[in-house]
Amino acid sequence: MGLFDRLRKAFGGQPAEQPEETSASASASTALAESTAAASASAADSTSAAAASIPVESGSTAAPAAPMDEAVSMAAEPAPASVPDQAVAASVQSASASAVAAASAAASESAAQAAATAASASLSAAAAESASLSEAAAATENTGSEAPAEDASLARYDKGLAKSRTSFGDRLNHFLARFRSVDDAFFDELEETLIEGDVGFETALKITDELRDEVKLRNAKKKSDVAEVIVEKMVDLYGEEGAGEDNSLHFSTDGTPTVFLFVGVNGAGKTTTIGKLAHRYQEQGKHVLLAAGDTFRAGATEQLVEWGRRVNVPVVTGPAESDPAAVVYDAVHRAKEENADIVLVDTAGRLQNKVNLMNELAKIKRVITRELPEAPQEVLLVLDGTTGQNALSQAKEFTKTTNVTGIVLTKLDGSAKGGIVLAIRNELHLPVKLVGLGEKMDDLADFDPNKFVYGLFKELIVR
Ligand SMILES: Nc1nc2c(ncn2[C@@H]2O[C@H](COP(=O)(O)OP(=O)(O)OP(=O)(O)O)[C@@H](O)[C@H]2O)c(=O)[nH]1
Incomplete structure (x- = not known):
């Protein structure tokens, strides 16, 4: 079927x-x-x-x-x-x-x-049924207290x-x-x-x-x-x-800090997503650190610091235009010392040219892996969901040179271009892992592929 x-x-x-x-x-x-x-x-x-x-x-x-x-x-x-x-x-x-x-x-x-x-x-009932799409056995037990959340x-x-x-x-x-x-x-x-x-x-x-x-x-x-x-x-x-697609986020398995690296063009929503995710893990009682790896754009560090203040999470920063890899090194080093659970790394969306940007991302990644061999567990490409085909082209560019593990699709609340999810899966073969549904700190959801496609076409599915 x-x-x-x-x-x-x-x-x-x-x-x-x-x-x-x-x-x-x-x-x-x-x-x-x-x-x-x-x-x-x-x-x-x-x-x-x-x-x-x-x-x-x-x-x-x-x-x-x-x-x-x-x-x-x-x-x-x-x-x-x-x-x-x-x-x-x-x-x-x-x-x-x-x-x-x-x-x-x-x-x-x-x-x-x-x-x-x-x-x-x-x-x-539909929510319980929805769960049954992925885990039939679990779904039968899922009609009780979990239903409201669903x-x-x-x-x-x-x-x-x-x-x-x-x-x-x-x-x-x-x-x-x-x-x-x-x-x-x-x-x-x-x-x-x-x-x-x-x-x-x-x-x-x-x-x-x-x-x-x-x-x-x-x-x-x-x-x-x-x-x-x-x-x-x-x-x-x-x-x-989507058969066999893994939409879940991956964490460290050896007790060392987990690192998520966020990449994507300016304005896609990287900093906001990091803030939202920091809030989520902070609420779960995890020790979270943020790394302000965009030292290039004026105001980028301040923006992340502001998110850190809002969600009560420390931010590791460096001077303007300093080497981003050095900031990331400091953050990872501190995370090891403090036995932190997770480090969320912001990066620049644009440098003098594309080659520089890709080289810099590669350098940041090397620094992380040298300190924590399992990390980064995720390299998340943040795409602005309102840009449709542009987002797809950007994704194709990034994935040529960066080993992206998943997509964060932001601004879906204001988008008329949700069909991009079909293109991402069918043409990029990359799992969407998170979706941004607003500007507030709670407006971030794990991606559920079946609920998404149902939301996109429900009138023709419900009959
Ligand atoms: N409506 C809505 N707005 C969002 C969402 N995510 C981010 N934004 C807004 O998008 C704008 C850009 O977000 P940023 O997080 O600054 O984007 P960025 O990728 O970090 O951009 P740079 O710092 O320039 O590299 C901000 O005004 C955010 O509030 C979302 O899911 N929904």
């Missing part, structure tokens, strides 16, 4: 909207209404277009057998009478999950009970990905509204739509190629069916590429 089906099984019928998301729901209703109207209009258009015998274009869709021609033509499809189908089609656009969930709840168990338990109960975590992804979801859904829906038949032009433009949706160039090509076969095979005629196949392909590809 692909990831899409597993997620649908886990989350199916869940009223995924949280009560506080009223504005999202309101805009979703509008979007749903608009989209339904658009779907009807386009279906009506389609009917007249079919009467006028607009041919299906040649190419992969000009299949020899009659059923195939029917399969690829969306033109002759009358406006579906049933609400659920339209709801699913429209819901690609935005948060119509509540409508879908309400329909399925009414159809299955007691409607009264479904209405009463609304968000929280079903979210708990709820909160799922809700954060849900909220954090609202913009990405709406933006991607809008694009897809807009695209589908313009097409009456699935022909070569359809696939070409789908490719562009996916690239614009930040799923990555190679990923877009791969999905489109696979879809050419799949759409025919499934006899997908309705826009909602085509949309579903598109999302299913994306989710399944993401699932396949």
